[in-house]
Amino acid sequence: MSAPAPVMPALRRLRAHFGPIPALRPERPIDCLVRTILSQNTSDVNSDRAYRGLRRRFRSWDAVRRAPLAEIANAIRSGGLANIKAPRIRGALETIKQRDGNYSLRALRGMDAGAAIASLTEIKGIGAKTAACVLLFALGMPVMPVDTHVFRVAGRLGWIRPRTRIEAAREDLERIIPAGRILDFHLYLIDLGRAMCRPGRPRCRPCPLSRLCPAAELQ
Secondary structure: OOOOOOHHHHHHHHHHHHOOOOOOOOOOHHHHHHHHHHHOOOOHHHHHHHHHHHHHHOOOHHHHHHOOHHHHHHHOHHHOOHHHHHHHHHHHHHHHHHHHOOOOOHHHHHOOHHHHHHHHHOOOOOOHHHHHHHHHHHOOOOOOOOOHHHHHHHHHOOOOOOOOOHHHHHHHHHHHOOHHHHHHHHHHHHHHHHHOOOOOOOOOOOOOOOOOOHHHHHO
C-alpha cells in the first residue's frame, strides 16, 4: 500500500489551487451553533437564507426559545427540513438556558477540546460535527469537524486509519495536522470533495493532490 500523502505539501498545493482562505468574521458560539444546525443537509446558500430569516423574525435567542415551533419553522423554511430543525434549535436553546442561565456558552472557553465536545453533544440533536464547528469557527479551538467530504477525501489521502468510523476520524486528523492549520484543511478538503474527490468516480486527473494521493494510483 502506498504511503499517506504528506500533509504540508498537500496544504501548499491546495492553497495554490483554491487560493488563500479569507479571514473569517468572529461569531458568538450560540450564533454559530444555530447556524450550524441550519446547515445540516442543505446548501450554504439555503442555510444562510434560513438564518437571516430567523434573525429577522425574532429579536433574541430567548424569543426563539419561547416561540411556538410553527413560527420558528416558518422563519427557517427556506433552509429545508424546517419541521426537524425548528424543535432542534428550540430544544438546544432551552437546554442551554436551563443549564447555564444564559446563551453565552462562555464555559466552553475554559475547557479542553474533549470536555467542550462532551458539553455540547449532551444537548439533544447536537452531534460531534456540529460541536466541532462551534469550537473551530466561534472559539478558534483546533478541532476538526468531519463531514462526509472531509471523511472521504482524508480517507483517500491515507490520513484516516482503515475501518475508522466517521465519528472517530477527528482524532486521526488532529494527530497529523498542525493545530494552526486545522481550519484551512477543513475548508480545503470540503472544496476538494465537492469539486473533484467525489463519491464513486473522483476526478483524479485535474486534482491538485493527484501526485501525492495514494488512492489516485487506483483510479
